[in-house]
Amino acid sequence: MNAEVCTTTSIHKEKVASFKNNLKDKDLSTLLVLGKCFSDSSRIKIFYALETYKEMCVCDLAAILNASIATTSHHLRFLKKNGMAKSRQDGKVVYYSLANEEILSAVQYFLKLSENSSMKI
Numbered sequence: 001m002n003a004e005v006c007t008t009t010s011i012h013k014e015k016v017a018s019f020k021n022n023l024k025d026k027d028l029s030t031l032l033v034l035g036k037c038f039s040d041s042s043r044i045k046i047f048y049a050l051e052t053y054k055e056m057c058v059c060d061l062a063a064i065l066n067a068s069i070a071t072t073s074h075h076l077r078f079l080k081k082n083g084m085a086k087s088r089q090d091g092k093v094v095y096y097s098l099a100n101e102e103i104l105s106a107v108q109y110f111l112k113l114s115e116n117s118s119m120k121i
Contacts, residue, residue: 033082034106036082037078037079037082037084038110040075042065042067042071042072042075043075043078043079045064045065046061046065046072046075046076046079046085046096047084047098047107047110048107048111049061049064050085050096050097050098050107051098051104051107051108051111054097054098055095055096055097056095056096056097057093057094057095057096058072058073058076058093058094058096059093061076061096076096079096080096080099083099083103084098084099084103085097085098085099085103086098086099
């Protein structure tokens with residue numbers, strides 16, 4: 001007997017119908033993009049660095065990632081394109097930061113969740 005799978009098929013029609021009806025009005029594409037932003041270990045490290053130091057230049061982030069500036073810039077462009085990061089230029093140096101307080105809160109939440117989690121990876 002497998003405790004993770006139903007041993008009989010019993011569909012709760014009201015719940016299923018209600019959820020399907022609610023799902024029609026939802027645009028989940030933003031949630032998918034968020035998943036992509038948080039699904040790469042390099043981007044997770046970028047989030048953590050920007051949460052810690054608020055603003056960092058591309059060169060410093062590349063050093064943290066042990067990656068090329070080109071690869072790091074690719075990740076940063078992806079995050080910026082999807083509204084997760086913003087940049088500013090100061091002379092020849094480009095600095096990145098998290099796009100807004102909501103993103104900062106989300107990153108802090110995920111960090112806290114990972115520290116307190118019993119998830120097995």
